[in-house]
Amino acid sequence: xxxxxxxxxxxxxxAVCYGCGRSNPHELHVRTAWDGKEGVFRFRPEPHHTGYPGxxxxxxxxxxxxxHCIGTAVGALYQAEARPPGTEPVIRCVTANLNVSYLRxxxxxxxxxxxxxxxxxxxxxxxxxxxxxxNGQECARGEIVAVRVKYADEMPGEIT
Amino acid sequence: xxxxxxxxxxxxxxAVCYGCGRSNPHELHVRTAWDGKEGVFRFRPEPHHTGYPGxxxxxxxxxxxxxHCIGTAVGALYQAEARPPGTEPVIRCVTANLNVSYLRxxxxxxxxxxxxxxxxxxxxxxxxxxxxxxNGQECARGEIVAVRVKYADEMPGEIT
Numbered sequence: 001x002x003x004x005x006x007x008x009x010x011x012x013x014x015a016v017c018y019g020c021g022r023s024n025p026h027e028l029h030v031r032t033a034w035d036g037k038e039g040v041f042r043f044r045p046e047p048h049h050t051g052y053p054g055x056x057x058x059x060x061x062x063x064x065x066x067x068h069c070i071g072t073a074v075g076a077l078y079q080a081e082a083r084p085p086g087t088e089p090v091i092r093c094v095t096a097n098l099n100v101s102y103l104r105x106x107x108x109x110x111x112x113x114x115x116x117x118x119x120x121x122x123x124x125x126x127x128x129x130x131x132x133x134x135n136g137q138e139c140a141r142g143e144i145v146a147v148r149v150k151y152a153d154e155m156p157g158e159i160t
Numbered sequence: 161x162x163x164x165x166x167x168x169x170x171x172x173x174x175a176v177c178y179g180c181g182r183s184n185p186h187e188l189h190v191r192t193a194w195d196g197k198e199g200v201f202r203f204r205p206e207p208h209h210t211g212y213p214g215x216x217x218x219x220x221x222x223x224x225x226x227x228h229c230i231g232t233a234v235g236a237l238y239q240a241e242a243r244p245p246g247t248e249p250v251i252r253c254v255t256a257n258l259n260v261s262y263l264r265x266x267x268x269x270x271x272x273x274x275x276x277x278x279x280x281x282x283x284x285x286x287x288x289x290x291x292x293x294x295n296g297q298e299c300a301r302g303e304i305v306a307v308r309v310k311y312a313d314e315m316p317g318e319i320t
Contacts, residue, residue: 014213016212016213017210017212017217018209018210018211018220019211019217019219025208026208048184048186049178050181050184051176051177051179052176052177052254057179057223058223058226058254058255059178059179059219059223059224059227060178062219062222062223062226062260063217063218064219067219092212094211094218094262094265095218096261097261097262098218098258098259099258101256102254102257102258103318104318104319105319159262159264
């Protein structure tokens, strides 16, 4: 299917995410293009997004991976209910676990390519894997556990 | 022993980290106070550091945890060699793995308290755990695998 930008369907009033919220003027502009099979996102780091000289800051990679995988999980959950993103009831997810392995330094002067896949989807829990490549080489990979928040207007007391 | 700020001893020319590098004007100012037993850091989020309304962005927690645990690993490695931070040869570490569990939403209007401990230290590899509390409640916990870079002027081709 034609890719859909999942974050475009996050409700305006809750789209305050520092990573991917269009209502946050400081956001990193993570946007997940979800085609029903995988999520893709390309990111060009700023020169100050360094960890060591020449290498991308690991926390930035983790941050982008988090937002991108949550976008993927949300897309997959709509798909599992056979309805388009943004239809009611709105689906929202939070991150229960984020696990990133850094395989080699990620060049700061290259475009980063984030590709994500759904590993498992059971009820409220979606496990999403993600790979980060730059100049054709895999630099990091990771996995998140996304948990669907039951009601659109309720944040969980505990993330389980 | 009296706490030492580990990041103060990172060499000027490589202190470009977006999280903790004094040579990076955009840095988050992570500073690890290491007393030989634990690393502590307190952080007051900015209002735009949100994930959802009222809750701290998970990527920011991961980012701070990364820098803080690396600082702890570096402190522990100097200690293992029975010499003060900053003495030659300079010790540098990179992150091989970062694993964060989010237990509950972290309030954005509170001071966050990051506390880290060394779990294992073997040769070049240090495993550091970290707990994040706000208003006396644990909101997140995690663990990183830090790997010492062999030479002060060499970045690894692969992180192993």
